[in-house]
Amino acid sequence: MSEKITGSEILIRALIDQGVDTVFGYPGGTIMPVYDRLYDFTDRIRHYLARHEQGAIHAAEGFARASGKPGVVIATSGPGAMNLTTGLNDALMDSTPIVAITGQVQSALLGKDAFQESDVVSVMLPVTKWAIQVRRPEDIAPAVARAFYIASSGRPGPVVIDIAKDAQTNMAEYKFEPCTFIRSYDPDPEIPEQVLSEAAAILNEAKRPMILAGHGITIAKAEEELISLAEKADIPVGCTMLGLSSIPSGHPLNKGLLGMHGNLGPNINTNKADVILAVGMRFDDRVTGDTSKYAPSAKIIHIDIDASEFDKTVKSNLHIHASAKTALSKLLPLIEPQKRSEWVDSFSQHEEVESERVMKREIEASTPDGKMLMGEVVNKVSEAFGHDAILVTDVGQNQLFSVRYFKFKSPRSCISSGGLGTMGFGLPAAIGAKIGVPYRNVVLFVGDGGLQMTIEELGMIMEYNVNVKIVLLNNNFLGNVRQWQHLFFNSRYSATPMVNPDFKTLASAYGIAAEDVPHRDNLDEAISRMVAHDGAFLLNVNIDEEDMVFPMTPGGHGVDEILLNSKEYYKPV
Amino acid sequence: MENQLFTISVFTENQVSLLHQISMIFSRRCLNIESLSVSACSIPGVHKFTITCCSYRAMMEHVVKQIEKRIDVLKAFLHTDDEIVFQEVALYKVPTASVLESNIEDIVRGNGARVLEIHPEYTVFEKTGHTDEITELFDKLKVLGLRQFVRSGRIAVTKAPEELVSDYLDRQERRRQDINNE
Incomplete structure (x- = not known):
């Protein structure tokens, strides 16, 4: 019979046995026994102290998205736990593996409105893949094993383990067994042969096929399979x-x-295609526009590991219920090599128009006062990093411009709050990403609004010397809302102008190198200095407030009804 | 997209918070659960929720998928009335004096009801049947001064030869053996 140890030590040992070496968190009353034990394991688990629990969980998300490993976050009960909800919802929407550990009041006090008591499991259930409350020390290790298995298998997502304080202090024997099976859960469904051959037949007969590549490819590490299949059958890919x-x-x-x-x-071309192979994507409304006008001539083959995504917003002709990697690797040998040059080339006429009518004015901007456009900044920063940095974005125009103008060479390089659109995600997520993959460059594009939502996390950068490059696209406006106000609300800029602090001074207060870029003439050199600087850097770029993201499909329009600017719809010849 | 009454059977592990996990999928879409009944099913350790809800098929199909997505849910199925054998039970409490003044035999025999208790003050009838049959007796007893009335949620079995969840459990058992190299 092995020695009895406290629930807190069981938790720490289980985390180590689960392969965890990095956690993000914030201590407080009911999680103190865990933090006390953590103090003895600092050589094996590195704890990053955020300045707010929301910062901690977004950092854990960035860590998970960049590294592919589950992100772990620890918080106390009540307000600590509640501050995790936004991040949990964000992780649920973007299929990010997160294990959140929250302290809970003593079991005897549960349900009695004890100090800092929240009904954590009930609150978290709608924003997590799974949540459990643990009241006995012997239940901690199995809960941890189960939590990691659920968070990282199938369609990954966030889980919560809510541990009552007495479970942390009471003693039990430690025995760790990894979880590999749950009766009520099948994260690795088999694909019937017939479905594969049907899918292959549809693709082989296609004249104008298109692949829609989603986050599922990154999650399943199926980039090679995607490219092999696209190349073999000469199928254009939209992401x-x-x-x-x-x-x-x-x-x-x-x-x-x-x-x-x-x-x-x-x-x-989505609306010209005769076959669409949708891989690990969920036909989000931001992708489809009005679904009644979406891909009218296409047979749709939908690959997803989450069966509840099938026919949710867009009806498909065939479902392949599997991970992107499994499905693509099984499809590959059944796909005939083909050349579809005419179809592949049909994209270029649109590319030329976009380049000429939209991108050129953005990249080769020439505002009289020297204020810069977001596209030109993103383009230059991407280039300065050899188009091979990890892009982290906040939410809004900074996000839309950076995903449009940033370029990628390596997988797992685009980290953004896609589903939930969480402002304030960017800064902590960039910190977590850099901690997750320290050998890669991490560049954050963030607006003046979003930066101030989690600006306290500059403290994490300061304390841990996290080398993230922060490009603040500062137009003293909540730019994306301003854009919609301009286009759809008669330019009534309600609550969108921002009175901002001096960001350079603010960064300096945290010991972070920073530079203002007031004029276009200063941009190239400032970027060079940022890239060359060994450490975190904040570039405060003076952005033209009139800058708007185009092309744009306004809400309620079909995917091929596209504004080239605020007045003119694209009319392909 | 015409609304109709659907019956959903959900097979789950027997764990805390499942009712919340299932009900939140309805409340998120502002769907009202018409009736709910939960108990152990014929397979040891497996619990069964029987839920009725009025909506259209595409909506209910997606609700069922989202229920099934919850980790502790084994399997969920959507049924229309023609695919299941279903029943409700109701209890009616009526003043004994007014029962005596009426035709008891007609109430009991005519409605397939049973008498559970006769007390000087009150008599309790029980009736099992479909919703409309229970309502029919309700209307009759209301005239006699019905004092209390309660109706259970619908319970249902399918017309399939076995529990629909059995296939899933067999498949999962094979998976478990594969994973553990048994």
Whole structure:
């Protein structure tokens, strides 16, 4: 019979046995026994103290998205736990593996409105893949094993383990067994042979097929399979925002970004395609526009590991219920090599128009006062990093411009809050991403609004010397809301102008190198200094407030009804 | 997209929070659960929720998928009335004096009801049947001064030869053996 140890030590040992070496968190009353034990394991688990629990969980998300490993976050009960909800919902929407550990009041006090008591499991259930409350020390290790298995298998997602304080202090024997099976859960469904052959037949007969590459490719690490299949059958690829780095930007079959602010080619040709192979994507409304006008002539084959995504917003002709990797690797041998040059080339006419009518004025901007446009800044920063940095974005125009103009060479390089659109995600997520993959460059594009939502996390950068490059696209406006106000609310700028602090001074207060870029003439050199600087850097770029993201498919319009600017719809010849 | 009454059977592990996990999928879409009944099913350790809800098929199909997505849910099925054998039970409490003044035999025999208790003050009838049959007796007893009335949620079995969840459990058992190299 092995020695009894406290529940807190059981938790720490289980985390170590689960392969965890990095956690993000914030201590407080009911999680103190865990933090006390953590103090003895600092050589094996590195704890990063955030300045707010929301910062901690977004950092854990960034860590998970960049590294592919589950992100772990620890918080106390009540307010600590409640501050995790936004991040949990964000992780649920973007299929990010997160294990959140929350302290809970003593079991005897549960349900009695004890100090800092929240009904954590009830609150968290709608925003998590799974949540459990643990009241006995002997239940901690199995809960941890189960939590990691659930968070990282199938369609990954966030889980919560809510541990009562007495479970942390009471003693039990430690025995760890990894979880590999749950009776009520099948994360690895088999694909019937007939479904594969049907899918292959549809693809082989297709004249104008298109692949829609989603986040599922990154999650399943199926980039090679995607590219092999696309190349073998000569199928153009459109990427969702979170699928962007699944195929290099320069690949001749990568036709760019899908959706509301995507590229003309893949959006127009979605409605010309005769077959659509949707891989690990969920036909989000930002991708499809009005679904009644979406892909009218296409047979749709939908690959997803989450069966509840099938026919949710867009009806498909065939479902392949499997991970992107399994499905693509099984399809590959059944796909005939083909050349579809005419179809592949049909994207270029749209690319030319977009380049000429939209991108050129953005990249080669010439505002009289020297204020810069977001596209030109993103383009230059991407280039300065050899188009091979990890892009992290906040939410809004900074996000839409950076996913449009940033370029990718390597997989797992685009980290953005896609589903929930969480402002304040960017800064902590960039910190987590850099901690997750320290050998890669991490660049954050963030607006003046979003930066101030989690600006306290500059403290994490300061304390841990996290080398993230922060490009603040500062237009003293909540830019994306301003854009909609301009287009759809008669330019009534209600609550969108921002009175901002001096960001450079603010960064300096945290010991972070910073530079203001007031004029276009200063931009190139400032970027060079940022890239050359060994450590975190904040570039405060003076952005023209009139700058708007185009092309744009306004809400309620079809995917091929695209504004080139605020007045003119694209009319393909 | 015409609304109709659907019956959903959900097979789950027997764990805390499942009712919440299932009900939140309805409330998120502002769907009202018409009736709900939960108990152990014929397979040891497996619990069964029987839920009725009025909506259109595409909506209910997606609700069922989202229920099934919850980790602790084994399997969920959507049924229309022609695919299941279903029943409800109701209890009616009526003043004994007014029962005596009426035709008891007609109430009991005519409605397939049973008498559960006769007390000087009150008499309790029980009736099992479909919703409309229970309502029919309700209307009759109301005239006698019905004091209390309660109706259970619908319970249902399918017309399939076995529990629909059995196939799933067999498949999962094979998976478990594969994973553990048994």
